[in-house]
Amino acid sequence: MEDKVLVVAHDSYLTKxxxxxxxxxxxxxxxxxxxxxxxxxxxxxxxxxxxxxSDFDIPKARDISFVNHIVEHFPEVGIIVxxxxxxxxxxxxxxxxxxxxxxxxxxxxxxxVAKIEQILDRQADGGVLHNVSSGMFLxxxxxxxxxxxxxIMDNVTRKxxxxxxxxxxxxxxxxxxxEGEPAAYEIFSWDNVxxxxxxSCAQMQKKIEGELQxxxxxxxxxxxxxxxxxxxxxxxxxxxxxxxxxxxxxxxxTDAVGKIRGRLEKxxxxxxxxxxxxxxxxxxxxLAQASRIGAFFGSGELKAAYVNRGELxxxxxxxxxxxxxxxxxxxxxxxxxxxxxxxLD
Amino acid sequence: MISGFTGTIDIxxxxxxxxxAIQGVKGIMLFSLDGDLxxxxxxxxxxxxxxxxxxxxxxxxxxxxxxxxxxxxxRDRLYIxxxxxxxxxVLTDNTAPMAMIRLxxxxxxxxxxxxxxxxxxxxxxxxxxxx
Numbered sequence: 001m002e003d004k005v006l007v008v009a010h011d012s013y014l015t016k017x018x019x020x021x022x023x024x025x026x027x028x029x030x031x032x033x034x035x036x037x038x039x040x041x042x043x044x045x046x047x048x049x050x051x052x053x054s055d056f057d058i059p060k061a062r063d064i065s066f067v068n069h070i071v072e073h074f075p076e077v078g079i080i081v082x083x084x085x086x087x088x089x090x091x092x093x094x095x096x097x098x099x100x101x102x103x104x105x106x107x108x109x110x111x112x113v114a115k116i117e118q119i120l121d122r123q124a125d126g127g128v129l130h131n132v133s134s135g136m137f138l139x140x141x142x143x144x145x146x147x148x149x150x151x152i153m154d155n156v157t158r159k160x161x162x163x164x165x166x167x168x169x170x171x172x173x174x175x176x177x178x179e180g181e182p183a184a185y186e187i188f189s190w191d192n193v194x195x196x197x198x199x200s201c202a203q204m205q206k207k208i209e210g211e212l213q214x215x216x217x218x219x220x221x222x223x224x225x226x227x228x229x230x231x232x233x234x235x236x237x238x239x240x241x242x243x244x245x246x247x248x249x250x251x252x253x254t255d256a257v258g259k260i261r262g263r264l265e266k267x268x269x270x271x272x273x274x275x276x277x278x279x280x281x282x283x284x285x286x287l288a289q290a291s292r293i294g295a296f297f298g299s300g301e302l303k304a305a306y307v308n309r310g311e312l313x314x315x316x317x318x319x320x321x322x323x324x325x326x327x328x329x330x331x332x333x334x335x336x337x338x339x340x341x342x343x344l345d
Numbered sequence: 346m347i348s349g350f351t352g353t354i355d356i357x358x359x360x361x362x363x364x365x366a367i368q369g370v371k372g373i374m375l376f377s378l379d380g381d382l383x384x385x386x387x388x389x390x391x392x393x394x395x396x397x398x399x400x401x402x403x404x405x406x407x408x409x410x411x412x413x414x415x416x417x418x419x420r421d422r423l424y425i426x427x428x429x430x431x432x433x434x435v436l437t438d439n440t441a442p443m444a445m446i447r448l449x450x451x452x453x454x455x456x457x458x459x460x461x462x463x464x465x466x467x468x469x470x471x472x473x474x475x476x
Binding site: 037038041062063064065066068069285286289290292293294296297298299300301302303304305306307308309310334335338342 | 371379380393395398400401402403404405406408409410413414415416417418419421423436443444
């Protein structure tokens, strides 16, 4: 598997150290870089990263919470913090369960590379299997009641994902920006996979409700449905009546978007200055953090969020399985819209 | 862990008193752009201790580029407004007149916008000394 190492640093020195060091000792890796924590999180949502190396000269509050955010939301990622004199302070503030490795400055480039290799080796300490069927293998893990982290790659598309098992119970999954059940459905739709087993599970929370068997069956049902859609014969122009040709094409609008559009039209008849509605996972992280704040204050579930970035349009965000974004005119009736989209019980 | 604060609590409370007096407002927090909690005042101070949580910094960091945001929860609202050197958070219940809160925040922050360090929120942040 091509391991991805993400380097978070203000300059390119550490990226070069990692890239050159790994090239001498390992095949099949890719080094990604991010200048700041926000970009790093965006990358982590898109890519399946194995190791993150972060450089903090003088860690600030945001650096500490950045590392804690990664530990909490991307437990499959090995973390190395390269720091100055303050890294001992850092050690106390983040990750009491030892999920973060530290390297004191000044450091030898070889030390960083060796630490990355240690983490990569640990991520496959339970063995590697090639060309297997994911469903069969994962049911074995359930039967053996194993606790492990499974890194998995679809040998056809080269897509990658991660599954977390605690005593044979499927807790969570990640794949290509998806989390929880949607990620599990995607992973279980892969027929021919390679599997890397790590004999530990850093994930503590159960984010997948159903039993493994039920998730597997649902994944198969969705796969069949998707294949049926692909293979269903399309109407040819010859058999279409002229009226049918002029019919607007069916859109790919999801249930969540359709539901919101329907609610808007029912209420106002014209849509309240809503310019566009679509799903966008790039807001998920912000809304997840806002939900945590709501839990802290005992404010209940997050229903909607309004965001003004000083651009031509504002955004109204509705937390659904994937965040639904409404692009609105800044002069729209904000309060009415929010109440309409987030009816309080 | 309230850091970066240069005023006294009394001055801050005086500064925010118009917002705190609005019906439904539960409290105010002021964060620096680095995510440090500079000031907080809750009408029920025993209930919330935000300084004990370490994830505020990353949330503030994630707000980068956002001038104003409003989170609507089942029971409360959180209004967030970008100032020149930080973010102002106003926690309210769902009965609070949000238009009034937005207006009051706009008035408070207008001192920042006209560059007057003595009027706006900027005076409550430590300024970096040159050289």
